[in-house]
Amino acid sequence: MAILEVADVNKRFGGLHALHHLNLQVEEGTTHAIIGPNGAGKSTLLNCFVGRLIPETGSVTFNDASLLGLKPHQINQLGVSRVFQTPEIFEDLSVLENVMIPAFAKADGAFRINAWQRMESRAEICDEAKHILEEMGLVEQREVLSSTLSRGDKRRLELAMCLIQHPKLLLLDEPTAGMSRADTNNTIELLKGISEHGITKIIIEHDMHVVFSLADRISVLAQGTVIAEGTPDEIKGDPKVIEAYLGGELG
């Protein structure tokens, strides 16, 4: 069953046709990679999923509900979490607080004033936060200010912030961009590890090594449209993909 369905989506920026009659289906429980050369429209597509951009035509449906016109917090409340290209965390707060905020957002909804109770008095959320930090190997650093974490640990923290919400769909925007080979491999291991949670994942990625290590299915984007789709093995041998990456004209 398709958890996310993108049908005939068009998006223009002035003269640039960023997304051109784009169709995409993401099956539940899979890791779906979206690859493509620079300017292919990968980030534009992701921004249409999270409510930052609204396409001119077409539809984006998640679990049979349209995502178009919803605000980012509403989409998150439906069960879509995202990881940013550079880790976006609450740098002025402690590691534990960083994971407690998304847990509260999940438990209490988008807005609920709870100005009298101390945060720590919600035991079930505290325990869950500590549990997820343990899983991510950050539990020792839970009282530390999160801005002092290393880049790799910030990535782990951001993942923990997403996972504590038990999302149905996790969007990963170039999770290894700008990382060293060793960090990249660590991140791959981390992402493989969270497959056990049974979360559907969409990965946008440049690095083929990452894509072929993680993806169950791959969609190749070029010039705003899907030019190929299939299993990693199918994509590896597809001449259209090689052509797109080498910058040749599309037939």
Added chain:
Amino acid sequence: MFGNSSRADWIMLIAFSAFVLAAPILLKPFGAAYPDLLQKFAIYGIFAIGFNILFGLTGYLSFGHAAFLGVGSYASVWMFKLFTMNVIPAVLFSIVVAGLFAYIIGFVSLRRSGIYFSILTLAFAQMSYNLAYSVLTPITNGETGLQVRQLVPADRAADYVFILRDEDLRWVDQAFGVVEEGIPITNLFGMKMSGYPGFYFCAVLLILGFFIAMRIARSNFGMVLKAIKSNQNRLSYTGVNTRPYLLAAFVISGMYAGLAGALLAVTDPLAGAERMQWTASGEVVLMTILGGAGTLLGPVLGAGIIKYFENIFSSINDTVLENVFSFLPTTLQEISIAVTSMFVGEGWHLTLGLMFMIIVIFLPGGLMQGLNHLIGLFKRKISTKSVSADSSG
């Protein structure tokens, strides 16, 4: 309901309360232990605590908070004029009116963030200030300011329902048969709110305000506000609708300002439009930054220091300086007086400005950062075992 605060918070609250209640004794060596000034410390402390809930926690810098101060004062004086000189209804009414006013201004201003938010709040405050002088004269009594006056003679009372510039009604007091001689003083069920009783009334409300602010800062709500300051974008992708949280913080801080405005009217039943001017809004920003934005004690400390400078430092004149430097030879004495007089008396703004610059440059976290640093050093000295001193108070 009171059992949730941690030990450190209780200690801080008790120490704070003790200090505030003992202020008339503790501040004597500084020459600041007279009720008028102590009241100002407490009132502006409340104002700054409230401002800090918005600015310190969410990072949204409002440049129009004096508007709520002014609205609170007007609301109080109207309660005094129309109903009773008892301060409780006036204080409650002011908080409600300032809260509603803050809701309206916040609803519009919070559509923008950063500098645009600041400019919008500034525009609203200046608008209120100018309206108070012009269109709203029937409510504000324009330049003269709204004052508590003598009662209207009973035979003319009916004519005076809407025009109350020079004479008051005080229906409730009249119904209870309170006899007034001349212009009455505000009271708390008969206890006159001038001098030390007035200060203690403000002090109790300061402690209460501090306690509530502390609970907010430690709560889930406060944590979301801090997260807004830290990374609002991430927060909305985390499923939190940030706008209503901001509006709630804005309204709460507006209510604190309304309370401060009411207390200004309680200690001196007069409300003028100059209370809403942008300089007054700027002052509370200075207080908060000077003491330490985002800390609990910082804003009160900043408010105290600025009011101290305004009232004590500014009253040091050449005669006082002559006494101080009397031990020097005449020429040296004259030079010393000439130099120091630039910094005191009329020149107190210069001292404050220099101090503000030094603090912002060297202690961006305000005086509380410096204080925590000192405590940290001290702790490290006494406990040589633990090398890492955690000084986040």
